[in-house]
Amino acid sequence: MTCEGVPSYIFCPFVDYGGVICYNTIDKYKGDFVLMSEGIIKIFAGSASKEFASQMCEYLGSPMGDCTTLVFSEGNTFVRINESIRDKDVYFVQTLGLDPNNEFAELLFFLDAFKRASANSVTAIIPYFSYAKGDKKDEPRVSIRGRVCAECIELAGADRVVTMDLHAAQVQGFFKKPVDHLYAQELLCAYARYLGIVNDDLVVVSPDAGSAKRARSMANELGCAVAIGDKMRSGHDENAKVLEIIGDVKGKNCIVVDDFTISGGTLVDVAHGLKDKGANDIYAFLSHVVLQEKGVKKIEESPIKLLVSTDTVNCPAVKDSSKIKILSAAPMFAEAVRHIHDRTPMSNLFDNPSQRMLTMSFASQMSLDDMMKMNKK
Numbered sequence: 035m036t037c038e039g040v041p042s043y044i045f046c047p048f049v050d051y052g053g054v055i056c057y058n059t060i061d062k063y064k065g066d067f068v069l070m071s072e073g074i075i076k077i078f079a080g081s082a083s084k085e086f087a088s089q090m091c092e093y094l095g096s097p098m099g100d101c102t103t104l105v106f107s108e109g110n111t112f113v114r115i116n117e118s119i120r121d122k123d124v125y126f127v128q129t130l131g132l133d134p135n136n137e138f139a140e141l142l143f144f145l146d147a148f149k150r151a152s153a154n155s156v157t158a159i160i161p162y163f164s165y166a167k168g169d170k171k172d173e174p175r176v177s178i179r180g181r182v183c184a185e186c187i188e189l190a191g192a193d194r195v196v197t198m199d200l201h202a203a204q205v206q207g208f209f210k211k212p213v214d215h216l217y218a219q220e221l222l223c224a225y226a227r228y229l230g231i232v233n234d235d236l237v238v239v240s241p242d243a244g245s246a247k248r249a250r251s252m253a254n255e256l257g258c259a260v261a262i263g264d265k266m267r268s269g270h271d272e273n274a275k276v277l278e279i280i281g282d283v284k285g286k287n288c289i290v291v292d293d294f295t296i297s298g299g300t301l302v303d304v305a306h307g308l309k310d311k312g313a314n315d316i317y318a319f320l321s322h323v324v325l326q327e328k329g330v331k332k333i334e335e336s337p338i339k340l341l342v343s344t345d346t347v348n349c350p351a352v353k354d355s356s357k358i359k360i361l362s363a364a365p366m367f368a369e370a371v372r373h374i375h376d377r378t379p380m381s382n383l384f385d386n387p388s389q390r391m392l393t394m395s396f397a398s399q400m401s402l403d404d405m406m407k408m409n410k411k
Contacts, residue, residue, distance in 0.1 A: 044182075047204075047360075050187055068169070069136070075123045075375055076099045076122045076150075077124075077127065078098070078127070082131060082132075082348065084125040085129050086348070086367075087127040087128065087346060089368075089394075090093040090364045092129065093364065101113065101114065102116060111407040115148065115151055120152040121154045122154065122289050123153070123154050123155045124155065125146065125196075126148065126156070128312070129160060129162045129188050130164040132347065141160070145190035145245065148191060156194075157349070158187055158231070160197045161322075161344075161363060162197055162198070162294070162346040163180075163183075163197045164294075165182075166197075166200040166201040166202065167180070168181075168182075180205050180208055181208040184208035186204070188211050189370070193211060194213070194214070196371075196374075196402070197214075199218055199321035207401075216370060220323075220384055221363065221366065222342060222361075222365075223252060223256055224290075225342055225359075226256060226317075227256075231289075235285070235286050235288070236256065236286065237259045237286045237287070238257075238258055238288075238291055239258065239281070239283070239290045240290075240302045248291055248293065249291050257280070259286075261280060262281060263304050263307065278307070279311050283308055283313040284312035286314060287372070288311055288316050289319050290338075291320070292318075294324055294330065295320055296324045297329045298336070301338060302336040302337075305338045316338050317341070319341070320341065320342070323347065323360070324347050326351050330351045330352055340359060341357055341359070342357045342358075344360065345364055346396070360392065361398075362396075362397070365391040365392075365394040368391075
Protein backbone atom coordinates (compact mmCIF):
# COMPACT_ATOMS: atom_id res chain seq x y z
CA MET A 35 0.00 0.00 0.00
CA THR A 36 1.35 3.43 -0.92
CA CYS A 37 0.33 7.06 -0.48
CA GLU A 38 0.13 9.25 -3.57
CA GLY A 39 3.21 11.42 -3.94
CA VAL A 40 5.14 9.63 -1.19
CA PRO A 41 7.69 6.86 -1.90
CA SER A 42 6.34 3.49 -0.80
CA TYR A 43 9.60 2.47 0.87
CA ILE A 44 9.20 4.91 3.76
CA PHE A 45 6.01 3.25 5.00
CA CYS A 46 5.75 0.17 7.17
CA PRO A 47 2.47 -1.12 8.63
CA PHE A 48 2.23 -1.02 12.39
CA VAL A 49 -0.96 -2.83 13.31
CA ASP A 50 -4.27 -3.76 11.76
CA TYR A 51 -7.41 -2.71 13.65
CA GLY A 52 -10.24 -4.40 11.85
CA GLY A 53 -8.96 -3.42 8.44
CA VAL A 54 -7.74 0.06 9.47
CA ILE A 55 -3.95 0.11 9.32
CA CYS A 56 -1.83 2.67 11.14
CA TYR A 57 1.47 3.56 9.46
CA ASN A 58 4.78 4.79 10.76
CA THR A 59 7.13 6.83 8.64
CA ILE A 60 10.87 7.31 8.93
CA ASP A 61 11.94 10.90 9.47
CA LYS A 62 15.21 11.48 7.62
CA TYR A 63 16.19 14.01 10.31
CA LYS A 64 18.68 12.09 12.45
CA GLY A 65 16.99 8.80 11.62
CA ASP A 66 14.21 9.28 14.19
CA PHE A 67 10.77 7.78 13.73
CA VAL A 68 7.74 10.05 13.61
CA LEU A 69 4.11 9.02 13.62
CA MET A 70 1.97 9.78 10.59
CA SER A 71 -1.36 10.04 12.34
CA GLU A 72 -3.64 9.49 9.36
CA GLY A 73 -5.02 6.17 10.48
CA ILE A 74 -6.04 5.57 14.07
CA ILE A 75 -4.47 8.26 16.29
CA LYS A 76 -5.75 11.80 16.80
CA ILE A 77 -4.52 14.69 18.98
CA PHE A 78 -7.00 17.31 20.22
CA ALA A 79 -6.41 20.35 22.41
CA GLY A 80 -8.37 22.20 25.06
CA SER A 81 -8.43 25.98 25.17
CA ALA A 82 -5.48 26.14 27.60
CA SER A 83 -3.08 24.09 25.44
CA LYS A 84 -3.73 24.94 21.78
CA GLU A 85 -0.18 26.16 21.14
CA PHE A 86 1.37 23.29 23.09
CA ALA A 87 -0.65 20.66 21.21
CA SER A 88 0.15 22.36 17.90
CA GLN A 89 3.86 21.91 18.62
CA MET A 90 3.25 18.26 19.45
CA CYS A 91 1.46 17.76 16.13
CA GLU A 92 4.23 19.56 14.26
CA TYR A 93 6.79 17.23 15.84
CA LEU A 94 4.76 14.15 14.92
CA GLY A 95 3.83 15.37 11.45
CA SER A 96 0.13 15.08 12.18
CA PRO A 97 -2.78 17.52 11.80
CA MET A 98 -4.50 18.54 15.02
CA GLY A 99 -8.06 17.39 15.62
CA ASP A 100 -10.91 19.86 15.20
CA CYS A 101 -12.91 20.68 18.33
CA THR A 102 -14.76 23.66 19.79
CA THR A 103 -15.11 25.13 23.28
CA LEU A 104 -17.74 27.78 23.99
CA VAL A 105 -18.25 29.64 27.27
CA PHE A 106 -21.71 31.13 27.64
CA SER A 107 -22.38 34.47 29.31
CA GLU A 108 -23.39 32.89 32.63
CA GLY A 109 -20.16 30.85 32.72
CA ASN A 110 -21.32 27.44 31.44
CA THR A 111 -18.85 25.58 29.23
CA PHE A 112 -19.94 23.75 26.07
CA VAL A 113 -17.62 21.43 24.11
CA ARG A 114 -18.00 19.74 20.73
CA ILE A 115 -15.86 17.42 18.57
CA ASN A 116 -16.11 18.50 14.94
CA GLU A 117 -15.02 15.26 13.26
CA SER A 118 -15.51 11.54 13.61
CA ILE A 119 -13.21 9.80 16.08
CA ARG A 120 -14.92 6.39 16.06
CA ASP A 121 -12.41 3.62 16.85
CA LYS A 122 -9.51 6.09 16.99
CA ASP A 123 -6.97 6.46 19.79
CA VAL A 124 -7.55 9.99 21.05
CA TYR A 125 -5.00 12.10 22.93
CA PHE A 126 -6.52 15.19 24.52
CA VAL A 127 -4.11 17.92 25.69
CA GLN A 128 -5.23 20.28 28.45
CA THR A 129 -3.05 21.83 31.12
CA LEU A 130 -4.42 23.00 34.48
CA GLY A 131 -2.58 26.27 34.94
CA LEU A 132 -3.74 29.87 35.20
CA ASP A 133 -7.48 29.07 35.31
CA PRO A 134 -7.51 25.54 36.75
CA ASN A 135 -11.19 25.25 37.69
CA ASN A 136 -12.55 26.11 34.23
CA GLU A 137 -9.75 24.21 32.53
CA PHE A 138 -10.53 21.14 34.62
CA ALA A 139 -14.25 21.31 33.80
CA GLU A 140 -13.42 21.58 30.10
CA LEU A 141 -11.11 18.56 30.39
CA LEU A 142 -13.85 16.44 31.96
CA PHE A 143 -16.46 17.47 29.39
CA PHE A 144 -14.16 16.57 26.50
CA LEU A 145 -13.23 13.20 28.00
CA ASP A 146 -16.94 12.42 28.27
CA ALA A 147 -17.56 13.60 24.69
CA PHE A 148 -14.77 11.41 23.28
CA LYS A 149 -16.12 8.32 25.03
CA ARG A 150 -19.66 9.03 23.85
CA ALA A 151 -18.32 9.46 20.31
CA SER A 152 -16.97 5.86 20.41
CA ALA A 153 -13.24 6.57 20.60
CA ASN A 154 -11.23 3.37 20.90
CA SER A 155 -9.18 4.88 23.76
CA VAL A 156 -8.84 8.29 25.38
CA THR A 157 -5.58 9.53 26.89
CA ALA A 158 -5.64 12.70 28.98
CA ILE A 159 -2.41 14.64 28.49
CA ILE A 160 -2.13 17.12 31.38
CA PRO A 161 1.25 18.88 31.08
CA TYR A 162 0.79 20.61 34.45
CA PHE A 163 -1.58 18.97 36.95
CA SER A 164 -1.89 21.84 39.41
CA TYR A 165 -4.23 20.05 41.83
CA ALA A 166 -1.46 17.56 42.56
CA LYS A 167 -0.48 20.05 45.28
CA GLY A 168 -3.49 18.78 47.25
CA ASP A 169 -1.92 15.39 47.88
CA LYS A 170 -2.55 14.82 51.60
CA LYS A 171 -4.80 15.61 54.57
CA ASP A 172 -2.30 17.58 56.61
CA GLU A 173 -4.81 19.48 58.73
CA PRO A 174 -8.37 18.82 59.97
CA ARG A 175 -11.40 19.03 57.66
CA VAL A 176 -9.64 19.59 54.34
CA SER A 177 -10.05 17.88 50.97
CA ILE A 178 -7.40 15.76 49.30
CA ARG A 179 -7.98 17.61 46.04
CA GLY A 180 -5.58 15.58 43.93
CA ARG A 181 -7.46 12.37 44.70
CA VAL A 182 -10.84 13.96 43.93
CA CYS A 183 -9.55 15.21 40.56
CA ALA A 184 -8.03 11.81 39.72
CA GLU A 185 -11.34 10.06 40.33
CA CYS A 186 -13.24 12.62 38.24
CA ILE A 187 -10.81 12.20 35.32
CA GLU A 188 -11.26 8.43 35.34
CA LEU A 189 -15.05 8.58 35.72
CA ALA A 190 -15.26 11.03 32.81
CA GLY A 191 -13.61 8.47 30.52
CA ALA A 192 -9.81 8.67 30.56
CA ASP A 193 -8.07 5.34 29.91
CA ARG A 194 -4.59 6.74 30.58
CA VAL A 195 -3.02 9.94 31.91
CA VAL A 196 0.25 11.57 30.82
CA THR A 197 1.66 14.39 32.93
CA MET A 198 4.99 15.89 33.95
CA ASP A 199 6.66 16.41 37.32
CA LEU A 200 3.81 16.00 39.75
CA HIS A 201 4.23 17.89 43.02
CA ALA A 202 4.62 14.48 44.66
CA ALA A 203 5.20 11.31 42.65
CA GLN A 204 2.83 9.29 44.86
CA VAL A 205 -0.10 11.26 43.37
CA GLN A 206 0.04 8.58 40.65
CA GLY A 207 -1.45 6.27 43.27
CA PHE A 208 -4.68 8.31 43.25
CA PHE A 209 -5.35 6.88 39.78
CA LYS A 210 -6.48 3.35 39.01
CA LYS A 211 -5.67 3.84 35.33
CA PRO A 212 -2.08 3.92 34.02
CA VAL A 213 -0.16 7.16 34.55
CA ASP A 214 2.91 8.05 32.51
CA HIS A 215 4.95 10.47 34.63
CA LEU A 216 7.41 12.49 32.56
CA TYR A 217 10.34 14.48 33.93
CA ALA A 218 11.72 17.85 32.82
CA GLN A 219 15.12 17.05 34.32
CA GLU A 220 16.61 15.80 31.07
CA LEU A 221 15.69 19.05 29.29
CA LEU A 222 16.87 21.26 32.15
CA CYS A 223 20.20 19.47 32.55
CA ALA A 224 20.84 19.61 28.81
CA TYR A 225 20.15 23.36 28.86
CA ALA A 226 22.47 23.85 31.84
CA ARG A 227 25.22 22.20 29.80
CA TYR A 228 24.34 24.40 26.82
CA LEU A 229 24.75 27.50 29.05
CA GLY A 230 28.20 26.26 30.03
CA ILE A 231 27.61 26.48 33.79
CA VAL A 232 28.25 22.83 34.65
CA ASN A 233 31.62 22.64 36.39
CA ASP A 234 33.22 22.03 39.78
CA ASP A 235 31.93 25.37 41.09
CA LEU A 236 28.25 24.45 40.61
CA VAL A 237 25.85 23.55 43.44
CA VAL A 238 22.25 22.38 43.02
CA VAL A 239 20.02 23.88 45.72
CA SER A 240 16.69 22.57 46.96
CA PRO A 241 14.48 25.37 48.37
CA ASP A 242 13.14 23.00 51.05
CA ALA A 243 13.38 19.42 52.30
CA GLY A 244 10.45 18.37 50.09
CA SER A 245 12.46 19.03 46.92
CA ALA A 246 15.69 17.48 48.22
CA LYS A 247 15.20 14.26 46.24
CA ARG A 248 14.66 16.24 43.04
CA ALA A 249 17.78 18.31 43.73
CA ARG A 250 19.84 15.20 44.47
CA SER A 251 18.75 13.59 41.21
CA MET A 252 19.75 16.63 39.16
CA ALA A 253 23.03 16.99 41.05
CA ASN A 254 23.86 13.36 40.31
CA GLU A 255 23.23 13.90 36.62
CA LEU A 256 25.31 17.08 36.53
CA GLY A 257 28.00 15.69 38.84
CA CYS A 258 27.90 18.43 41.45
CA ALA A 259 27.12 19.06 45.13
CA VAL A 260 23.76 19.73 46.83
CA ALA A 261 22.55 22.35 49.32
CA ILE A 262 19.11 22.54 50.98
CA GLY A 263 17.02 25.48 52.14
CA ASP A 264 15.06 25.30 55.39
CA LYS A 265 11.62 26.71 54.50
CA MET A 266 8.65 27.42 56.76
CA ARG A 267 5.10 28.08 55.53
CA SER A 268 2.65 29.40 58.14
CA GLY A 269 -0.52 29.53 56.01
CA HIS A 270 -2.05 29.17 52.52
CA ASP A 271 -1.08 32.64 51.28
CA GLU A 272 1.71 31.50 48.91
CA ASN A 273 4.27 33.19 51.18
CA ALA A 274 6.94 30.97 52.66
CA LYS A 275 10.03 32.03 54.60
CA VAL A 276 13.43 30.48 53.98
CA LEU A 277 15.17 30.36 57.36
CA GLU A 278 18.57 28.84 56.56
CA ILE A 279 20.72 27.35 53.79
CA ILE A 280 22.30 24.01 54.66
CA GLY A 281 25.44 23.34 52.65
CA ASP A 282 28.54 25.10 51.33
CA VAL A 283 27.68 27.66 48.63
CA LYS A 284 30.36 30.30 49.22
CA GLY A 285 32.04 31.24 45.94
CA LYS A 286 29.79 28.80 44.04
CA ASN A 287 27.30 29.18 41.21
CA CYS A 288 23.91 27.80 42.27
CA ILE A 289 20.95 26.24 40.49
CA VAL A 290 17.78 26.35 42.58
CA VAL A 291 15.45 23.53 41.47
CA ASP A 292 11.75 23.13 42.16
CA ASP A 293 8.68 21.73 40.45
CA PHE A 294 6.82 25.04 40.06
CA THR A 295 6.49 28.63 41.20
CA ILE A 296 3.30 30.67 41.53
CA SER A 297 4.46 33.92 43.12
CA GLY A 298 8.25 33.62 42.88
CA GLY A 299 8.48 34.30 46.62
CA THR A 300 10.34 31.14 47.66
CA LEU A 301 12.83 31.42 44.81
CA VAL A 302 13.61 35.04 45.64
CA ASP A 303 13.99 34.26 49.37
CA VAL A 304 16.38 31.40 48.57
CA ALA A 305 18.34 33.62 46.18
CA HIS A 306 18.80 36.27 48.88
CA GLY A 307 19.81 33.56 51.36
CA LEU A 308 22.39 32.21 48.92
CA LYS A 309 23.81 35.68 48.30
CA ASP A 310 24.09 36.20 52.06
CA LYS A 311 26.11 32.96 52.18
CA GLY A 312 28.53 34.21 49.51
CA ALA A 313 27.15 32.50 46.38
CA ASN A 314 28.07 33.87 42.95
CA ASP A 315 25.58 33.50 40.07
CA ILE A 316 22.16 32.11 40.93
CA TYR A 317 19.91 30.29 38.48
CA ALA A 318 16.44 28.84 38.98
CA PHE A 319 15.44 25.72 37.03
CA LEU A 320 11.75 24.76 37.28
CA SER A 321 9.49 22.21 35.62
CA HIS A 322 6.50 24.57 35.50
CA VAL A 323 6.11 28.34 35.76
CA VAL A 324 2.71 29.79 36.72
CA LEU A 325 3.63 33.46 37.10
CA GLN A 326 1.55 36.59 36.72
CA GLU A 327 2.94 40.12 36.21
CA LYS A 328 3.59 40.65 39.92
CA GLY A 329 5.62 37.43 40.18
CA VAL A 330 7.62 38.25 37.05
CA LYS A 331 8.49 41.67 38.48
CA LYS A 332 9.66 39.98 41.68
CA ILE A 333 11.98 37.71 39.69
CA GLU A 334 13.27 40.64 37.63
CA GLU A 335 14.23 42.57 40.77
CA SER A 336 15.82 39.56 42.52
CA PRO A 337 19.43 38.29 42.57
CA ILE A 338 18.39 35.46 40.23
CA LYS A 339 20.43 35.72 37.03
CA LEU A 340 18.23 33.44 34.93
CA LEU A 341 15.07 31.40 35.45
CA VAL A 342 14.63 28.43 33.11
CA SER A 343 11.38 26.50 32.83
CA THR A 344 9.10 24.76 30.31
CA ASP A 345 5.97 25.77 28.42
CA THR A 346 3.57 23.38 30.17
CA VAL A 347 1.60 26.49 31.17
CA ASN A 348 1.12 29.34 28.72
CA CYS A 349 2.08 32.40 30.78
CA PRO A 350 1.88 35.61 28.72
CA ALA A 351 3.50 37.58 31.55
CA VAL A 352 6.87 35.83 31.17
CA LYS A 353 7.31 36.29 27.42
CA ASP A 354 8.92 39.73 27.59
CA SER A 355 11.15 39.00 30.57
CA SER A 356 14.88 39.06 29.91
CA LYS A 357 15.48 36.85 32.97
CA ILE A 358 13.08 34.03 32.08
CA LYS A 359 13.82 31.44 29.39
CA ILE A 360 11.14 28.95 28.35
CA LEU A 361 11.99 25.57 26.83
CA SER A 362 9.36 23.54 25.03
CA ALA A 363 8.22 20.28 26.63
CA ALA A 364 5.90 19.61 23.68
CA PRO A 365 8.46 17.43 21.82
CA MET A 366 8.85 15.26 24.94
CA PHE A 367 5.08 14.78 25.20
CA ALA A 368 4.96 14.03 21.47
CA GLU A 369 7.61 11.36 21.98
CA ALA A 370 5.52 9.98 24.84
CA VAL A 371 2.54 9.68 22.48
CA ARG A 372 4.74 7.84 19.99
CA HIS A 373 5.99 5.45 22.69
CA ILE A 374 2.44 4.74 23.89
CA HIS A 375 1.19 4.16 20.38
CA ASP A 376 4.13 1.98 19.39
CA ARG A 377 3.86 -0.01 22.65
CA THR A 378 7.47 0.69 23.55
CA PRO A 379 8.80 1.29 27.10
CA MET A 380 8.53 4.89 28.26
CA SER A 381 11.91 4.52 30.00
CA ASN A 382 13.54 4.73 26.55
CA LEU A 383 12.47 8.37 26.46
CA PHE A 384 14.70 9.20 29.46
CA ASP A 385 17.50 6.70 29.02
CA ASN A 386 18.24 7.81 25.46
CA PRO A 387 16.51 11.11 24.58
CA SER A 388 16.65 11.84 20.87
CA GLN A 389 18.76 14.72 19.59
CA ARG A 390 15.81 15.88 17.53
CA MET A 391 13.64 16.18 20.63
CA LEU A 392 16.25 18.26 22.48
CA THR A 393 16.91 20.51 19.48
CA MET A 394 13.23 21.27 18.97
CA SER A 395 12.77 21.85 22.71
CA PHE A 396 15.51 24.49 22.68
CA ALA A 397 14.62 25.99 19.28
CA SER A 398 13.19 29.27 20.62
CA GLN A 399 16.23 29.86 22.87
CA MET A 400 19.05 29.00 20.47
CA SER A 401 20.60 30.61 17.44
CA LEU A 402 20.69 28.73 14.14
CA ASP A 403 24.45 28.23 14.51
CA ASP A 404 24.01 26.79 18.01
CA MET A 405 21.31 24.42 16.75
CA MET A 406 23.59 23.20 13.96
CA LYS A 407 26.42 22.62 16.45
CA MET A 408 24.07 20.73 18.74
CA ASN A 409 22.91 18.48 15.87
CA LYS A 410 26.52 17.51 15.14
CA LYS A 411 27.11 16.26 18.72
